[in-house]
Amino acid sequence: MMRSVELPLWLFVLIVLFAAVTFASHFLFPSVRWFFRRRLERAVSRLNERLTRPIEPFKLARRHDMIQRLIYDPEVTEAIVQHADENNVPENVAFEQARRYAREIVPSFSAFAYFSFGARIARWLATALYDVRTGLNNDQQIQSVDPEATVVFVMNHRSNMDYVLVTYLAARASALSYAVGEWARVWPLSRLIKSMGAYFIRRRSRGALYRKVLSRYVRMATAGGVTQAIFPEGGLSVNGQLMPLKMGLLSYVVDGHDPSKRDVVFVPVAINYDRVLEDRVLIAADKRGDRRFGVSITVVMAAILRLLWQWITRRYRKFGTASVVFGPPVSLAALGQDRDLDQLAETLRGRIQDVMPVPFVPLLARMFLQTDTPIPDTDMTHRIKTAMPSERGTRPPLTDDDLSNRISRALGDMERRGMIHWIDNGWAKVSDEQDLFRFYANSIDDLYPDSITPEDAARAKS
Numbered sequence: 247m248m249r250s251v252e253l254p255l256w257l258f259v260l261i262v263l264f265a266a267v268t269f270a271s272h273f274l275f276p277s278v279r280w281f282f283r284r285r286l287e288r289a290v291s292r293l294n295e296r297l298t299r300p301i302e303p304f305k306l307a308r309r310h311d312m313i314q315r316l317i318y319d320p321e322v323t324e325a326i327v328q329h330a331d332e333n334n335v336p337e338n339v340a341f342e343q344a345r346r347y348a349r350e351i352v353p354s355f356s357a358f359a360y361f362s363f364g365a366r367i368a369r370w371l372a373t374a375l376y377d378v379r380t381g382l383n384n385d386q387q388i389q390s391v392d393p394e395a396t397v398v399f400v401m402n403h404r405s406n407m408d409y410v411l412v413t414y415l416a417a418r419a420s421a422l423s424y425a426v427g428e429w430a431r432v433w434p435l436s437r438l439i440k441s442m443g444a445y446f447i448r449r450r451s452r453g454a455l456y457r458k459v460l461s462r463y464v465r466m467a468t469a470g471g472v473t474q475a476i477f478p479e480g481g482l483s484v485n486g487q488l489m490p491l492k493m494g495l496l497s498y499v500v501d502g503h504d505p506s507k508r509d510v511v512f513v514p515v516a517i518n519y520d521r522v523l524e525d526r527v528l529i530a531a532d533k534r535g536d537r538r539f540g541v542s543i544t545v546v547m548a549a550i551l552r553l554l555w556q557w558i559t560r561r562y563r564k565f566g567t568a569s570v571v572f573g574p575p576v577s578l579a580a581l582g583q584d585r586d587l588d589q590l591a592e593t594l595r596g597r598i599q600d601v602m603p604v605p606f607v608p609l610l611a612r613m614f615l616q617t618d619t620p621i622p623d624t625d626m627t628h629r630i631k632t633a634m635p636s637e638r639g640t641r642p643p644l645t646d647d648d649l650s651n652r653i654s655r656a657l658g659d660m661e662r663r664g665m666i667h668w669i670d671n672g673w674a675k676v677s678d679e680q681d682l683f684r685f686y687a688n689s690i691d692d693l694y695p696d697s698i699t700p701e702d703a704a705r706a707k708s
């Protein structure tokens with residue numbers, strides 16, 4: 247027992263390494279994880295004290311645990327068996343397919359990434375690019391919701407900046423869980439977005455197994471009180487109009503609601519811009535009749551470098567106003583047992599449109615489409631006030647001292663973009679930019695009883 251044993255040096259090093267790894271995995275790593283987990287729990291507890299809607303435990307659950315819970319859910323298990331039977335594949339193959347779907351969908355939320363990085367970046371980017379304006383009643387709309395209810399923000403989709411704007415504005419209330427499309431599945435962007443609590447959806451998937459996994463996750467998150475944000479139009483509006491709402495995610499939320507448990511409250515959110523960053527890309531896609539938003543990385547980098555150079559040379563100007571207004575919430579419990587999904591979608595769409603912001607560029611675009619003669623500066627303020635929608639929409643303040651300055655800024659922005667030019671002592675539209683005028687005018691067109699159609703514009707030119 248006490249005799250010396252000679253070992254090759256390489257074997258001795260291997261034994262020491264094996265012992266070190268065993269010690270670390272069984273004693274050191276669990277202790278370190280416990281230490282940081284406790285610190286994270288204390289940090290989240292302090293964070294929840296200042297949030298209007300605290301972060302629910304469901305959102306803080308480990309991603310691995312949530313994936314396991316999802317794929318072993320009875321409804322998902324039944325869908326796995328059915329998928330295997332219909333496609334003539336072994337059940338273990340169908341099970342692995344469901345696991346891949348779950349890993350793709352389930353986020354890995356980090357409170358640190360969301361509030362220390364994401365919310366701050368969102369605030370900086372939103373305020374650097376736009377003058378951000380909010381509805382006067384935004385805070386009251388959120389505070390009026392039952393604290394125990396699950397909040398689902400239902401938003402129109404004008405630009406990819408929508409994510410940034412609403413994240414920035416909602417950061418004082420809660421951490422949002424977005425439903426994002428295939429565009430965000432590119433590494434490393436996908437890792438960042440998942441750490442912000444977003445979950446991926448395949449908008450074109452028609453597989454029953456995928457839909458079941460997705461629907462069960464959405465229902466679990468809703469039952470767990472996770473504050474969500476969805477764009478039910480199904481993608482960016484390519485023509486500027488508020489499109490009919492699709493039923494996919496809405497149906498998952500509504501069909502899975504248990505009236506005996508926590509309520510679900512939908513908060514309509516209307517977003518509008520003086521300038522949509524992707525406007526010409528969207529117009530081109532609308533003309534082609536597809537949704538392929540082909541923008542090369544070189545074009546994006548060139549635009550970023552141009553903005554940086556303008557900032558360095560102190561010639562940088564913001565892209566006008568970005569406005570976000572919350573509409574009156576809709577309680578699912580208040581609708582009762584006889585709730586109709588189509589009626590709910592129409593109600594939400596109507597409430598989004600009712601509070602749609604009216605920035606000056608869309609308002610001016612509509613004005614220019616209605617006339618073919620130059621509009622003099624002296625007549626501009628009067629025409630703006632007259633052109634405001636009378637009943638619907640969120641109008642900009644008309645009695646403040648800087649009204650004329652804001653009109654002048656909007657006209658200057660449109661001139662720099664080549665949309666208007668000065669002629670015969672007045673502003674006239676550039677005929678080649680008719681599509682751009684229509685794109686912006688469409689965002690507020692539903693607020694008026696008389697729609698400005700392409701035929702109306704043609705008559706104005708004649």
